[in-house]
Each structure stands twice: as structure tokens, then as C-alpha cells.
Amino acid sequence: MASLPQERRSRTTLAAIAAEAGVSLPTVSKVVNGRPDVAPATRARVERLLHEHNYSRGALRRHHRSGLVDLVFNGLDSPWAVEILRGVEEWGATHSTGVAVSAVRHGDARPASWTSALASHDTDGVILVTSELTGAQLGQLRSAGIPLVVIDPVNPPPPDIPSVGATNWAGGLVATEHLLALGHRLIGAIAGPGDYLCSVARIDGYRSALERAGVSFDPGLVRHGDFHHEGGFARGGELLDLPGRPTAIFAGSDQQAFGVYEAARQRGLRVPEDLSVVGFDELPVARWASPPLTTIRQPLAEMGRTAAQMLGELVDGAPLRSTRIELSTELIVRESTAARAARPSQHPS
Amino acid sequence: MASLPQERRSRTTLAAIAAEAGVSLPTVSKVVNGRPDVAPATRARVERLLHEHNYSRGALRRHHRSGLVDLVFNGLDSPWAVEILRGVEEWGATHSTGVAVSAVRHGDARPASWTSALASHDTDGVILVTSELTGAQLGQLRSAGIPLVVIDPVNPPPPDIPSVGATNWAGGLVATEHLLALGHRLIGAIAGPGDYLCSVARIDGYRSALERAGVSFDPGLVRHGDFHHEGGFARGGELLDLPGRPTAIFAGSDQQAFGVYEAARQRGLRVPEDLSVVGFDELPVARWASPPLTTIRQPLAEMGRTAAQMLGELVDGAPLRSTRIELSTELIVRESTAARAARPSQHPS
DNA sequence: ATCCTCTCCGAAACAGTTTCGACGTACCCA
DNA sequence: TGGGTACGTCGAAACTGTTTCGGAGAGGAT
Incomplete structure (x- = not known):
């Protein structure tokens, strides 16, 4: 069986990893699940292989709908964020989907990318709000087959990543x-x-x-x-x-x-x-x-709803319909604006 | 009801359900996963048995940490809620736990309790914020073995449910x-x-x-x-x-x-x-x-953090330390208060 | 050397999922 | 009416992954 090297490229299975690492399948399973009874050296070897093949919770799990969507904010310290959240949550409530909220912190000591956190609880898709998106992160998502929708991207996203914004x-x-x-x-x-x-x-x-x-x-x-x-x-x-x-x-x-x-x-x-x-x-x-x-x-809430809607279609395997949606803005006149006073404090001219 | 009550508590396995329903194990698996190729009659029969035994994603999964906590708000339309969310999310980020946010809507047409939504993505625990808690909901949670912590309860919670509030x-x-x-x-x-x-x-x-x-x-x-x-x-x-x-x-x-x-x-x-x-x-x-x-x-964020902390201990199986925590409030004097004017009810001009 | 203990690992039993083919029924067409 | 086709339904078998449990081996104490 060791004669065929093709075995490992076709599918990333625990058995394949085990064979390559020279250990048994259960041992690999223990490493994946963080069980204690694995020698550090063995654990390291298996983990390295796991990472090389970037094993993601089983290839068969790929088709399993977890009913969970991740919403990643760049900082959670604004009422702005809640409005988006409301929209996404509304969509989730009517589509029996949970919304896992997390925030990336730029000044954080832990540079661990949010994508790694996603791995712990398998998610159906990600909505990223006003955050940067590095190529590495994108690669992780792609290889894990997790769809992504961006709201108000800071840098222009790749053409195959849909985004939602306002005019x-x-x-x-x-x-x-x-x-x-x-x-x-x-x-x-x-x-x-x-x-x-x-x-x-x-x-x-x-x-x-x-x-x-x-x-x-x-x-x-x-x-x-x-x-x-x-x-x-x-x-x-x-x-x-x-x-x-x-x-x-x-x-x-x-x-x-x-x-x-x-x-x-x-x-x-x-x-x-x-x-x-x-x-x-x-x-x-x-x-x-x-x-x-x-x-x-x-229309912040609607932007959230729209993004969630697009993500839902992507999760269902539908093709991408439009890569960029801009919802329209609207002037709302209240009392903080008035005609310039007859004698405003004129600058010397 | 004809069978011994011990039987279903001890081992609720798909195979047992299959035997009882007179179908094969794979068929039961399909019903659980909502696969299409099951006849309606068969599906109904299996589902009834599943419900009777209240099968919950495998008895062995009971010990599996999903790394997800549910945060349920009574309406999400207030900046108040974000502050709580921030606290819970911070705790989650440092404990590799996701935070699934949802909102109950009192005027909603769907009277489906939020507890049913919890079943879709298995959660480690629930933090309930300013919401009512019916006995039925509590029963569902208890039978599912899901710990609960309440923030700012509207009605006094049962003595075994910990709550967090402010003075x-x-x-x-x-x-x-x-x-x-x-x-x-x-x-x-x-x-x-x-x-x-x-x-x-x-x-x-x-x-x-x-x-x-x-x-x-x-x-x-x-x-x-x-x-x-x-x-x-x-x-x-x-x-x-x-x-x-x-x-x-x-x-x-x-x-x-x-x-x-x-x-x-x-x-x-x-x-x-x-x-x-x-x-x-x-x-x-x-x-x-x-x-x-x-x-x-x-201290809203801290209330969130505290509640999450307590929930974390409960999830880990630690005994309940205190049933009620009140964090202290503090007067912050700014400019909206002043000594009563000499002639209070007159409009000065 | 002998015994004990403790760590680490895998064989085997177990739980659950997916594939694929068999069987039966309904429907279409000659 | 008869034959063929399509489809829905189900289970055997193969597969993936998890857990238990026992045994091998290292190291230490006597």
C-alpha cells in the first residue's frame, strides 16, 4: 500500500496522515482532538503533517451544514457595528442559522489571524466587515472551502470575492x-x-x-x-x-x-x-x-441582510451573481444644518 | 413507553432507534441529517422515536466541547447590547470560544422559543440578557444539559441559575x-x-x-x-x-x-x-x-465578561460558586446637572 | 535482578455517514 | 395491454473518525 504515493494527494484523511507519520490512525485522531496521551515529539510530527495538508475537520464534513455563520468586525466599539449585526442576525433568524460574532483587534498582542479561530467551530461562511484581508487569510479560507462576503472592504477585494457597501x-x-x-x-x-x-x-x-x-x-x-x-x-x-x-x-x-x-x-x-x-x-x-x-x-441593517443573503447563496453552492452591490444612501435633513448666517464670522479676505 | 426507562437513558444510539423503528441504521442517519431519500411515513415514524428518546447528536457528543456559547438578547436595538456583547466576546476571544448572537423578538409571529434554535448548532452554554425565562425553556435547557447564566433577569431566576447584574x-x-x-x-x-x-x-x-x-x-x-x-x-x-x-x-x-x-x-x-x-x-x-x-x-462590558467567566466554569463542570453577582455602579458627574436655579420654573432670556 | 509505575501507542470495538445498487412502483409510449 | 423507463425508497457495505483498554517499554526504587 505504501507503493502508491498518489494516495495522499487525492484525499486528506486521518489514515493517510497516520501512514505518512508512521503512527496509527487513532493516534492522529488524538492529536486532532488534543488528547493528552500523545508524546510531544509524536504530536509535533503529526501536527506538522496536519498543517502541511491543512486538514480541516475531515473532508467529508465539507458538505455538512453547521448552521453557523461568522461575522467578523474590525473592532466592536461602535453602534455602527450593531446595525450591521442586526441585519445579519435577522437573516440568520429566518434561515435557522446562528451568527457567531468576533472582533479582530489590530493592536492585539496575539497576531493569530481570525481565520484560525474559525477552525475551532466549523462555520458555513464568513462575513468580514471593514477589515483588511491578507492573501494568506484568503488562501486559508479558499482551501477550507469557506465562502466569504465582505462589507465595506478597506482594500479592493479580489474579483471573486463579493462585497457589499453603500454609495x-x-x-x-x-x-x-x-x-x-x-x-x-x-x-x-x-x-x-x-x-x-x-x-x-x-x-x-x-x-x-x-x-x-x-x-x-x-x-x-x-x-x-x-x-x-x-x-x-x-x-x-x-x-x-x-x-x-x-x-x-x-x-x-x-x-x-x-x-x-x-x-x-x-x-x-x-x-x-x-x-x-x-x-x-x-x-x-x-x-x-x-x-x-x-x-x-x-442602510446598515440592510447591508448586513444583503451580505448574509449572498453568503447563504454561496453556501448553498449557487454561483456568484454579482461581485459588488452598493446600496443607495439618502440625505436626511434635520436641524444641524442651516443657511449660512448673514454675518458669519467672516474670515479676513 | 413499553420499554424500560433506563434503556433509553443509558444508550440512545441510532442502531437502537433503527431496531425499534424496524428500519436500518443508515435510514435513521438519513432522517437525522435531513437527507431527501426517505419516505415521509418512514421519516415521521423515525422522527417520533427520535423525539421520544430525545436524541441529541449522540450521547458521546455530550462531552464534546463545541467551543461555542450563545448570547441571547431581548432585542438588539440598543448600544447597551453591544457593550455586553463586547465583554462576552473578549472573554470568548481569550478562551477560543465563539459567541453566537441572537435576539428574541417579543412581537414576532414565530413563537418558536429561542431554545429550539439552540439545538441546530450545539452550544456549550447560554447567556440570556434581560429576557424572560419560562419554565418550559428552563426544562429544555436542563434536559439538554446546557448551562445558563442570566444577565439582568426580568423576573427572579430559580436559585440554581446564576445571574449577573449591577447595583x-x-x-x-x-x-x-x-x-x-x-x-x-x-x-x-x-x-x-x-x-x-x-x-x-x-x-x-x-x-x-x-x-x-x-x-x-x-x-x-x-x-x-x-x-x-x-x-x-x-x-x-x-x-x-x-x-x-x-x-x-x-x-x-x-x-x-x-x-x-x-x-x-x-x-x-x-x-x-x-x-x-x-x-x-x-x-x-x-x-x-x-x-x-x-x-x-x-460596567456593562465587565458584566458580560463576568457572565461568560461563570458560564465557562459551569461548562467545565465546576460547581456553582455564587448564584448572584452584582457589580458596582458609580456616579459620573458631567455637565447635564447643575445647582437648582434661583428661579427654577422661569425661562431665562 | 526484580518489581513497580507511568507514559505512550495501537488493536479492536464503536458510532455514524456515504455510496451504490436492488427493488418496487408509477408513468409513458407503442 | 405490455414493455420500457424513470424515480423514489431503502439497506449492505465500505469508509471516516472516536473511544476503550490493554500491553510494551522506559525509568526508578528496592
């Missing part, structure tokens, strides 16, 4: 046009992290709106935040301390908008009388802020 | 004492849903603080909200429209506090000059509200 560019455009229509000409903008696709799209929309209106784009009025309160507060403060203080700020996200609120409040500036603010996301809090926030609605 | 009573007391110390005497309160334990505890604390200060408790100043923005807005509006308008409101939750903000703003009342507001929870937004919210910190 961020159009949203940035509409937000800025709204401010322009109110008479504002000095409009600041706070982007998200510079490497997020959705962030640059929004700022591009902002710039296009300015240019279409014949207002020159001033790079000094654009800052990069972190999409959180802190970033909005710090960057917003910088903008408000500028000699030519903007009369309006496109905050890039709702949370940043609230940071801007606070920066304005601390400087004795009123919203919207002295400063108009537009957010992005339409978190539930936006309607309840003081004053209620004018913002760009992004 | 709600003390929080309500401290919040109210803070307002009393600022000179307020007409203090409104907005509770959560009347049947929530945490809600009544907070209001009891509020009442005790009043009584200890020699201020008479006026039931007309207490309203029942829903812990959400809407409730705070509606009930807060009612309080503010009272003839003897309160000069301070203990909002019962941060979200209700923001609802009160909006109710006050619509009436031209300023916070804190005309109205002091205290929240409860210390959601991340509280620090970024306009004005920043004075609130009672509830």
Missing part, C-alpha cells in the same frame, strides 16, 4: 451639495482613516460637489479622523481654530459629527446657527442628538 | 442624592418597563434617596418608559408639561436621558440651566452628548 461617493456628494445649497462656501471635511475605501469615496464626493459648484477645493479643510467621537472632536477642533473658520463641516460619520458638536460647544459656537454639521450613517442616535443631526443615511 | 438600587440612590445635593426638590423619574427588576430597583433607590432627604415621594413624578429614546422623549415631555414642573429628571437610562434632552429642547428649556438630567448606563455616547451627560456608570 459612499454619492453620499459625500449629496451631503456637500446640501451645504452648498444653504449658502456655505467654507466647508470643512473630516474623513475616516485614510486607507478605508469608504472614507476616500466620501471625500471624493465632497470634492466633486465643491468643484461642480465652482468652489475651489482646499486640502487644508480636510482632516483625517478615525470615524469615532474622539477623531471628530480633535479634527473638528482643529478646523474650528483655523483662521478662516469653516461655517459648515461634513463630519464623515455620525460619531465624528458628535465630536464636532462637542468641539463647537466648547468654543461657544452654536449648531446650526454658527456651524452646520452633516454626519454620515444615520445611527439611531442621530435623530436624538441636540440638535437632531442632518446626515446621510446608510 | 441598580444603589445607582438610583446615588443619582438622586446627587440631584438632591444640588438643591433640587422636584425630581422626576422615568423608569424602564415596569416588570424589569433592574428598573424597579433603580426607582426604589430613587424613592429611598428622597425619603432619606425628607422629600416626600410623589408618584405623579414617576413615569414608565421603555428604556429607549422614544420613551424618554414621551414621558419626559409629560413631566415637563406638569404644572409643578420638575427641575431635575432621573432618566433611568442614557437613551431615555437623550429623549429628555430632546423634549426639553423642543420646549426651549436648557440643560442644565433649566433642567438637570441624570442617565443610567454610561454608554460611550454619554460623554459626547450636548451637554455631556451626568450618569450612573454600569
Whole structure:
């Protein structure tokens, strides 16, 4: 039986590994299940082979539906994330599928990729939210046959990976046009992290709106935040301390908008009388802020539902219908924006 | 029922079921896995037997750790929930355990209990958050041998079910004492849903603080909200429209506090000059509200971590150490509370 | 040397899944 | 009506993986 080397390439079975490692099948099984009674040397040898063949819980398990989908966030510290989660969970509830939530932490000491965690509880598919995707991770997923859908990818995903997002560019455009229509000409903008696709799209929309209106784009009025309160507060403060203080700020996200609120409040500036603010996301809090926030609605829950839907089809073996879906954004006007005051604090011109 | 009860407890194997149903073992396997090629009549017969013996993925699997814990929320529509989730997820990440999130929906058409959903992907344990727990559900869990930990139970759980909460009573007391110390005497309160334990505890604390200060408790100043923005807005509006308008409101939750903000703003009342507001929870937004919210910190993430920790011990078969843990709350003073104005009920201009 | 103990491993029994072919029935067509 | 075809249903056998249990061998104590 040892004469045929083809044996091992055809199927990755415990017996094959056992033969190659020169041990018996039960011993390999014990290694896989972390049983104690295996000598360290033997364990290491088997594990190395296991890893070489990247054995994934049995080739036959490949067709077993576990009824579980993994939802991986890049940080779980935003109400933003819950909205996505709600959408995915709703889909899961109506399709008898569990949703396992996890968060990758960039600053974490353990550089272990989230893909390794997936192996412990076998998952039917993965939805990755605003996270980077390395080639190695992709390779792991592919070899394990686990479908993947990305929401708001930070870097453009490979063509065979479907992604779901919102019309961020159009949203940035509409937000800025709204401010322009109110008479504002000095409009600041706070982007998200510079490497997020959705962030640059929004700022591009902002710039296009300015240019279409014949207002020159001033790079000094654009800052990069972190999409959180802190970033909005710090960057917003910088903008408000500028000699030519903007009369309006496109905050890039709702949370940043609230940071801007606070920066304005601390400087004795009123919203919207002295400063108009537009957010992005339409978190539930936006309607309840003081004053209620004018913002760009992004159908977060629906994005989650859509991604889950696509993933479900992929899990069922359906072919990929579309590789990229962008759900439309919408301007929601509330009370944080107003026409530019007759005598705003004019910058010296 | 004709067979000995010991028999089915000792060994519920597919082969036994097959023999009893008069079919072969593979056929039973197909039924369990939902394979299509089984005649409806046969399937029904086998399923009935399966249910009678309540076969649960093999008796040997009983000791198999799936590395998955279920976190069941009563509605997922609050930033409150994410904080809990974060705590549980953190624990899961460091204990190579996945966290499956689901939400029960009270108004849902499908009255199917969440416990049935648990059966699909076998779970090591359940953390239930602010939800009711029927005896039937408890029975299902017990018979399946799935440990349970409850966070903020709505009704007092049975003595053998551990629960985690916060010192709600003390929080309500401290919040109210803070307002009393600022000179307020007409203090409104907005509770959560009347049947929530945490809600009544907070209001009891509020009442005790009043009584200890020699201020008479006026039931007309207490309203029942829903812990959400809407409730705070509606009930807060009612309080503010009272003839003897309160000069301070203990909002019962941060979200209700923001609802009160909006109710006050619509009436031209300023916070804190005309109205002091205290929240409860210390959601991340509280620090970024306009004005920043004075609130009672509830260590939500730590509550999640603690519950997960307890559940982990239970899963490992450790004995129950304590049946009830209350983590301490803490007053965080920001800018939404101020000393009572000299002429409280007048609009300053 | 002898005995004991403890670690490590595999033979065998066990549990469950999948493949594949047999059997019977229903349906279609001449 | 008869023959052929298609399909649904089921089980024998082969397969994958898990657990138990006993035995070989190393090392230590006497």
C-alpha cells in the first residue's frame, strides 16, 4: 500500500496522515482532538503533517451544514457595528442559522489571524466587515472551502470575492451639495482613516460637489479622523481654530459629527446657527442628538441582510451573481444644518 | 413507553432507534441529517422515536466541547447590547470560544422559543440578557444539559441559575442624592418597563434617596418608559408639561436621558440651566452628548465578561460558586446637572 | 535482578455517514 | 395491454473518525 504515493494527494484523511507519520490512525485522531496521551515529539510530527495538508475537520464534513455563520468586525466599539449585526442576525433568524460574532483587534498582542479561530467551530461562511484581508487569510479560507462576503472592504477585494457597501461617493456628494445649497462656501471635511475605501469615496464626493459648484477645493479643510467621537472632536477642533473658520463641516460619520458638536460647544459656537454639521450613517442616535443631526443615511441593517443573503447563496453552492452591490444612501435633513448666517464670522479676505 | 426507562437513558444510539423503528441504521442517519431519500411515513415514524428518546447528536457528543456559547438578547436595538456583547466576546476571544448572537423578538409571529434554535448548532452554554425565562425553556435547557447564566433577569431566576447584574438600587440612590445635593426638590423619574427588576430597583433607590432627604415621594413624578429614546422623549415631555414642573429628571437610562434632552429642547428649556438630567448606563455616547451627560456608570462590558467567566466554569463542570453577582455602579458627574436655579420654573432670556 | 509505575501507542470495538445498487412502483409510449 | 423507463425508497457495505483498554517499554526504587 505504501507503493502508491498518489494516495495522499487525492484525499486528506486521518489514515493517510497516520501512514505518512508512521503512527496509527487513532493516534492522529488524538492529536486532532488534543488528547493528552500523545508524546510531544509524536504530536509535533503529526501536527506538522496536519498543517502541511491543512486538514480541516475531515473532508467529508465539507458538505455538512453547521448552521453557523461568522461575522467578523474590525473592532466592536461602535453602534455602527450593531446595525450591521442586526441585519445579519435577522437573516440568520429566518434561515435557522446562528451568527457567531468576533472582533479582530489590530493592536492585539496575539497576531493569530481570525481565520484560525474559525477552525475551532466549523462555520458555513464568513462575513468580514471593514477589515483588511491578507492573501494568506484568503488562501486559508479558499482551501477550507469557506465562502466569504465582505462589507465595506478597506482594500479592493479580489474579483471573486463579493462585497457589499453603500454609495459612499454619492453620499459625500449629496451631503456637500446640501451645504452648498444653504449658502456655505467654507466647508470643512473630516474623513475616516485614510486607507478605508469608504472614507476616500466620501471625500471624493465632497470634492466633486465643491468643484461642480465652482468652489475651489482646499486640502487644508480636510482632516483625517478615525470615524469615532474622539477623531471628530480633535479634527473638528482643529478646523474650528483655523483662521478662516469653516461655517459648515461634513463630519464623515455620525460619531465624528458628535465630536464636532462637542468641539463647537466648547468654543461657544452654536449648531446650526454658527456651524452646520452633516454626519454620515444615520445611527439611531442621530435623530436624538441636540440638535437632531442632518446626515446621510446608510442602510446598515440592510447591508448586513444583503451580505448574509449572498453568503447563504454561496453556501448553498449557487454561483456568484454579482461581485459588488452598493446600496443607495439618502440625505436626511434635520436641524444641524442651516443657511449660512448673514454675518458669519467672516474670515479676513 | 413499553420499554424500560433506563434503556433509553443509558444508550440512545441510532442502531437502537433503527431496531425499534424496524428500519436500518443508515435510514435513521438519513432522517437525522435531513437527507431527501426517505419516505415521509418512514421519516415521521423515525422522527417520533427520535423525539421520544430525545436524541441529541449522540450521547458521546455530550462531552464534546463545541467551543461555542450563545448570547441571547431581548432585542438588539440598543448600544447597551453591544457593550455586553463586547465583554462576552473578549472573554470568548481569550478562551477560543465563539459567541453566537441572537435576539428574541417579543412581537414576532414565530413563537418558536429561542431554545429550539439552540439545538441546530450545539452550544456549550447560554447567556440570556434581560429576557424572560419560562419554565418550559428552563426544562429544555436542563434536559439538554446546557448551562445558563442570566444577565439582568426580568423576573427572579430559580436559585440554581446564576445571574449577573449591577447595583441598580444603589445607582438610583446615588443619582438622586446627587440631584438632591444640588438643591433640587422636584425630581422626576422615568423608569424602564415596569416588570424589569433592574428598573424597579433603580426607582426604589430613587424613592429611598428622597425619603432619606425628607422629600416626600410623589408618584405623579414617576413615569414608565421603555428604556429607549422614544420613551424618554414621551414621558419626559409629560413631566415637563406638569404644572409643578420638575427641575431635575432621573432618566433611568442614557437613551431615555437623550429623549429628555430632546423634549426639553423642543420646549426651549436648557440643560442644565433649566433642567438637570441624570442617565443610567454610561454608554460611550454619554460623554459626547450636548451637554455631556451626568450618569450612573454600569460596567456593562465587565458584566458580560463576568457572565461568560461563570458560564465557562459551569461548562467545565465546576460547581456553582455564587448564584448572584452584582457589580458596582458609580456616579459620573458631567455637565447635564447643575445647582437648582434661583428661579427654577422661569425661562431665562 | 526484580518489581513497580507511568507514559505512550495501537488493536479492536464503536458510532455514524456515504455510496451504490436492488427493488418496487408509477408513468409513458407503442 | 405490455414493455420500457424513470424515480423514489431503502439497506449492505465500505469508509471516516472516536473511544476503550490493554500491553510494551522506559525509568526508578528496592
